[in-house]
Amino acid sequence: MSVNTKSDLALQHHLVVISAVGKPDIALKAWNKLIKLWDVEELDSISLRFLPAIYVNIGQLDTELNPKLSGKYRYNSVRNIERLRSLKPVIGQFDKLTIDYRLVKGFAISLKIKTLGYRVMGDIDIVIRRNDLENVLRIFLEFGFTDKFFIDCENYSISSKKEKYTLINNSGTEIDLHVAENSFPSKILKKMLQEKPLEVYWEGILIKIPSDQLLISHSLLHGLQGTAVTDRWQTLVDINTLERVKESHKLWKILSLNNRIARAFNDDSKIFDSTNEHYFDFVFKAKLLKTSFWINKLLSHRFTVKTPNTDGITSLIGDKKLSMRTLAYCAWAFFAARSLLENFVCKTFGGFLKQPKLNILSSNDYLPHREVDKFSILQNILDYRFRVKTSLRVSKMDIYFHSKVFQEKNYEIFCNGKFVGVSNKLGHFGISYFGEGKDFEISIRNPNHACERCFSSFENLKIRFEYEDLI
Numbered sequence: 001m002s003v004n005t006k007s008d009l010a011l012q013h014h015l016v017v018i019s020a021v022g023k024p025d026i027a028l029k030a031w032n033k034l035i036k037l038w039d040v041e042e043l044d045s046i047s048l049r050f051l052p053a054i055y056v057n058i059g060q061l062d063t064e065l066n067p068k069l070s071g072k073y074r075y076n077s078v079r080n081i082e083r084l085r086s087l088k089p090v091i092g093q094f095d096k097l098t099i100d101y102r103l104v105k106g107f108a109i110s111l112k113i114k115t116l117g118y119r120v121m122g123d124i125d126i127v128i129r130r131n132d133l134e135n136v137l138r139i140f141l142e143f144g145f146t147d148k149f150f151i152d153c154e155n156y157s158i159s160s161k162k163e164k165y166t167l168i169n170n171s172g173t174e175i176d177l178h179v180a181e182n183s184f185p186s187k188i189l190k191k192m193l194q195e196k197p198l199e200v201y202w203e204g205i206l207i208k209i210p211s212d213q214l215l216i217s218h219s220l221l222h223g224l225q226g227t228a229v230t231d232r233w234q235t236l237v238d239i240n241t242l243e244r245v246k247e248s249h250k251l252w253k254i255l256s257l258n259n260r261i262a263r264a265f266n267d268d269s270k271i272f273d274s275t276n277e278h279y280f281d282f283v284f285k286a287k288l289l290k291t292s293f294w295i296n297k298l299l300s301h302r303f304t305v306k307t308p309n310t311d312g313i314t315s316l317i318g319d320k321k322l323s324m325r326t327l328a329y330c331a332w333a334f335f336a337a338r339s340l341l342e343n344f345v346c347k348t349f350g351g352f353l354k355q356p357k358l359n360i361l362s363s364n365d366y367l368p369h370r371e372v373d374k375f376s377i378l379q380n381i382l383d384y385r386f387r388v389k390t391s392l393r394v395s396k397m398d399i400y401f402h403s404k405v406f407q408e409k410n411y412e413i414f415c416n417g418k419f420v421g422v423s424n425k426l427g428h429f430g431i432s433y434f435g436e437g438k439d440f441e442i443s444i445r446n447p448n449h450a451c452e453r454c455f456s457s458f459e460n461l462k463i464r465f466e467y468e469d470l471i
Helices: 006-021 024-037 045-049 051-058 067-096 105-113 130-142 186-194 212-224 229-245 257-265 268-272 279-284 287-299 310-318 324-334 339-349 374-378
Strands: 102-104 124-128 164-168 174-179 198-202 205-209 358-360 383-402 412-415 418-422 428-445 462-467
Touching: 006 024, 006 045, 006 051, 006 229, 024 051, 045 051, 045 229, 051 067, 051 229, 067 105, 067 124, 067 130, 067 205, 102 105, 102 186, 105 124, 105 198, 105 205, 105 212, 105 229, 124 130, 124 186, 130 164, 130 174, 186 212, 212 229, 324 339, 339 418, 383 412, 418 428
Parallel strands: 102 205, 124 174, 358 383
Antiparallel strands: 102 124, 164 174, 198 205, 383 428, 383 462, 412 418, 412 428
């Protein structure tokens, strides 16, 4: 069965999520219905992401499950074991120097349930204190890790006020260091380091992870800020997994996911007949959860400042070219490119830039250019930004980038104010953006450093957009 409509895709995702998080008997029914409608090869990229979790959930009930299901699980296990092994000497040095830390997110949950293959993971997330940052970075450097966004420039430096530091080694193991005092949600991250950790024994070492309740809290708030529905569904899978093995019987204070999920599973009509695209979003609609999210969001922002381009501002004032957009961009640059402000501007004004300069069609190649007008005087040297418009209103878009610049340096990619991916050293890569609309403002940035000498003009940048209007 091919996916021809939005309802078809919603039904596929609905059955996939139930197969991953349902009680085993119900999950097996959902899986059997899924593979009757679609071959595994026909599942979309979102569905494929959850195959390892489905295997963990129902693999013991049916030893003859599709070989690709168990194959995906085994591949994940091997990759994740390799990644964690590269961290063993670092953790040993942390213990020797009494540096406190917590593994969080995917690897913490995998260690807790003693199944490293259950989840697709791209990196290892570690929480540390700000006063340990210098020593932590030095230790990672000693064991072959470097800043993923390093630029060989005399002006290069890493700020101690960043929210996250991305490190990588020669084998491709990627580490996301989260500074508890700087990162979202800082209140929960700081509590993780204040409370006694759970110590999980793995291959001769003890690895520190947070308590079950803090892992659940962090996962919920992280899922709520996700750029795609897959982030929220992954959160649902993670929390459901933790609820089954957690040592504490105390219900999470905002909502009990276990009971709410069970009620949904007990209604067969909702399980198998509903074609609501985001049926499981009920988990994230609790008012107390949203309140907690915004409190943590505000508390997690350190309002560091950067000096804006005063010559540019003076020129705009003289030419009477100031507008709400340019003033907002001044504020965004001044407050060190805070995502909170950028998200607000994108939702309120459609972005910092004016009307899109480039009208695009699916599957065509384009050569975008930084917007050239009086506004460009203000643009931060860290920020290569352009805006495009699609012919149709779309809910998901795949964007493919190609440039020799990406072979030399890594950049972060943002779309409509949301972080959507990171470039690679191949020179070409793709990202997916989930969000309905016709106008898309894209920004390419190096999060650590750029100057006139280092930042590329991206003259040879080529992009292609793939989208489909699902009715």
